[in-house]
Amino acid sequence: MSDWMNWLVGAGILVIAELFTGTFYLLMIAIGLAFGGIAALLGVSGPIQTLTAAAVGLGATAILHRSRFGRPAKTNPTRDQNVNLDIGARVAVPSWHEGRARVMYRGALWDVELGPGALPEAGDYRIVEVQGSRLIVANA
Structure with a gap:
């Protein structure tokens, strides 16, 4: 198997693992691996592929962590209808x-x-x- 296929298989495995965990962080790392595969398709060397995958994965993870999706909403459980089904009755x-x-x-x-x-x-x-x-x- 060529390098780009290995990168994309790794990304696919992480996407499947993300479906089971429900977090977006594995998806961000999978995006980094996909960019490593793109770098392999362009013919760059192995270390540059790895650095590309790491940089994109870390950058995507940092962006996610700073977004509203990276942190759970701080709600008061006494007013949250998902915690207490009596709310709204x-x-x-x-x-x-x-x-x-x-x-x-x-x-x-x-x-x-x-x-x-x-x-x-x-x-x-x-x-x-x-x-x-x-x-x-x-x-x-």
């Missing part, structure tokens, strides 16, 4: 007492508090946050 509040209420939700009594900007009126509310056994709600 509706709850009926019959009455309020000093900004608090007790409601039956999913077969249990829950303490309910008004979120910022919510008005204390009887009716349906949307859950915006769950703090322990308290539901923080906003007007629906």
